[in-house]
Amino acid sequence: MKRKMMGWIFVSMFFCIVGSAVRSEGGETYFLCPKTLGPVYWTLAERGAKAAGEELGVEVIFNGPSEANSSKQINMIEDMLSKGIQGLGISPNDAQAIKPLIADAIDEGVSVVTFDSDAPESKRAYYIGPASDKQNGKDMADYIAKKIGYKGEIAFMCGGLAAENQVATMNSAREELSKYPDIQVVATLPSNNDMQKSYENATTLIKTYPDLKGILGFTGGQPPAAAEVIEQAIAAGELKKGQIVVTGVGFPSNCRKYIKNGTLELIFSWESEKLGYTSVYVLNKLRNKQPVEDGFTLPKIGKLNVEGTSIWTGMTLVTAENVDSFDF
Amino acid sequence: MNAQIHQLKARFLRQEYIVTLFTIMVVFVFSVLPGSNFYSLPNFRIILSQAAINGICVIGLTLCLIMGGIDFSMGAVLAVCACFSGILVNRGVPVFAVLAASVLTGMLCGAANGFLIAYLRIAPIIATLASMYVLRGLCAIATGGVWISDFPETFKWPGQSTYGGIPMHFVLWLVLAFAVQFTLNNFNIGRKFYAAGGNPESARLFGIDYAAYRLSAYAASGALIGLSGTIYASMVGTVSADTTGLNTSGDLLAAALIGGVHINGGKGNVFGAGIGVLLMRIIRNGLIISKISEHWADAVTGAIIVLALVLSSLEKFSQREQGG
Amino acid sequence: MMKKSPFKFPFNEKTRVTWVLLALLVGMVLVFSWTSESFLSRRNFLNIMRQTAETGMIVITVAFLVLSRDIDISMGSALGFCCIVLGLMLKSGVDMYQAGFLTILTGAVMGAFSGFLVAGLKLQGMVASAGLLILLRGLCYVLTKGYPVSGFSDEFLALGRLRFWNVLPLSFTALIVIVVIAHIIMEKTNIGLQITVLGANRTTAKFSGIGVDRIKFLLFTANGMMIGFASFFLLSRMASAEATTGQGYDLDILASCLLGGLSLSGSKGNILSVFLGLMNIGIMRNGFNQLAIPAIYQDIVLGVVIALNAANWVRARRE
Structure with a gap:
């Protein structure tokens, strides 16, 4: 029993240290939640999102469930919402299940976008995807x-x-x-x-x-x-x-x-890195009440196509000629 | 007269025979369905080829089950070994070395499980569930979630070569199955496995080091998984931490149960489990080929397991009647 | 076995686990509230309660099973199955409460089937539930054909968000009630006594004239019913059910039982400690989520914690 307790105390101390490193500095915090963590597709999206975060001076937290399971994803988002975030980006495992959660978030004043996969019937402000x-x-x-x-x-x-x-x-x-x-x-x-x-x-x-x-x-x-x-x-x-x-x-x-x-x-x-990057920028625009217009440009990407509430980052057709020029 | 009937019952109600009968029936059903390509040599070759990977792993699971333990982490170990093989192969390590390394890795993982179970005396369900999560997580972190593929041509033979149309890894599976079961049946070491079974007390009375046997069962199982991990990588061409071996543990356990391996240990043989693997593969394959929605696959498999379990309990009753 | 009179401090072998867990709980709350400003908020506690409520209900009935030296590992698939059945009924216009009742009935049938396998055919709980696990998951796929089931009435969805005094969710209240009732059953009633004896030694139980089979059957059926009940709340909160719903819950449920001191080879805990185990895990997950610890690490930690807890450090006999 003593060893059990020691084990627990050790574990919690470890996370104290980790935790204090994650405290936000008082700036804005955005939370991006992919369908699941693991595939390199999402690692690259995270890279793009964090890069945007640095350029904009906002904190970007990127986390998702370990299985592509909508209840775990919802739990995670709920927990982050009560932590207090200003922007939320989701790639929902289940477009229907996420609707009430998005509505709640918006009621609390959080800006919400979806990326990679949409929840079209929800109240999210924009959907960022490669193409329709x-x-x-x-x-x-x-x-x-x-x-x-x-x-x-x-x-x-x-x-x-x-x-x-x-x-x-x-x-x-x-x-x-x-x-x-x-x-x-x-x-x-x-x-x-x-x-x-x-x-x-x-x-x-x-x-x-x-x-x-x-x-x-x-x-x-x-x-x-x-x-x-x-x-x-x-x-x-x-x-x-x-x-x-x-x-x-x-x-x-x-x-x-x-x-x-x-x-x-x-x-x-398509490049998932662009999706992450754009999502953070769009969230920032929403927070600063800036309009999102068709053809708006972003530093690393260039022009973006906006169609209604959808933002397209563009598809990339890969053939034998250009296959070696990509790193994803 | 009664005694003879009981003897016959006890002999033929054995689960392995029932399951084999089942399998033949299922094959028959699928073969006669109109418009299906089921009963064809290429199709059988596919079935055998795909079953071989699970088949090799199930030999290991049978060993663990005979020793009264269970293993849920097989899928995770498969992922670890397959990814490891993939990484090594892509770095130019010769295939034989890769095979050896993979077997070794699998054995280490299995031994870790075995240590938790045999020496720290953690219940197998719990230990292997825990190690499943830990291993898969570590694998994801180590590989960075990248899909490992693009293997060189030299890596084709473990998973894709055939002898006169029969997939090599299927032959390997048969050889291993025979070897293991033969050892279990005829060598002292093997008999000790059965004797120890799920019963530590009787093991002690026999002078068997229960913990050591349990650990070796898991280590051997791990080694076998390592082997099939490399074959898997070679066959499928792409592996990754989060898509490899997702359903393996469930499928293997089902196959072993269907095949009459007792979960308490002490009973069951490798062939029964093997037939279980075949049966499950045939069901899945048959459903797709006959253009029936393959969503029924899991349901049908589950139903068969339950049926097999019911039948196995009948076997128990008939034994009791015999007074045995 | 009976609780000491309420005026004496109940700290003994049996309740030690409970106190340890309580201490851990308090400890974790302190740690997390220090590392994350928003941990100690009403909203966050609401989250924790809502998230642990559904699994919590199932944990209690599984705890009963483990206390009687048996186990059921099919909870995940069973939960998914019940959610899907409920969802389909709601979609075809069945009234909310009737559908809920029918789902509980479905769960009961499910549990009764397991019970029959275990009590009647003398299979082991592990084996029977392994088979059911696959069968039910397969049925999930068949019923949904892979697509999610959603689109429910607002009235139904509101149930998942109902709370008393704006702080206690309906589901959690139900859980507390269940825990209290369960505890009373185990400690104060005849059946509780019988289950404890059964858990300690099956042969003794049989010779004491306890209807072993009857109890097991009852426990499995109750487990099934509880799963049906819990799926009502889960579906209301999730607003959607798909073929993979319920996957991944097995670990948390087993972990809660383990943490609560239960084990397949003689339990040192009781319902209360299991409840505390559940809360510990729920708080841990919540805290980790807030610290943005990647889910993979969460699972690893959980796995290690389970292993640590389950390790029998006392190597008295080398077997």
């Missing part, structure tokens, strides 16, 4: 439709079905593809962000639909998994090169190999 999900879905659908010659079977692979950005993008892609009578979307497979599941989904996909012509991935993990499976199948002689076109949302760091091999010709990417 609608536009993304349409662009991806158009690209893959063209590549397969406007006819054939296509499958969707996504991470999870609760995230707003994926659902909206998929719906838009589906709608766009329905314009082509000879194209069918034969399956939509979620992977719950489990890499092995994506891999298995892709493997089973190409077996289930031998006439499959295209795979569209809606989160960063899907195209590389599909590409890996296809490359292995080609090596085993089960598929011909170029038989299946893969594209979708991806990032240079994990798609590099497949882009260079030609299995992926083009992926739709």
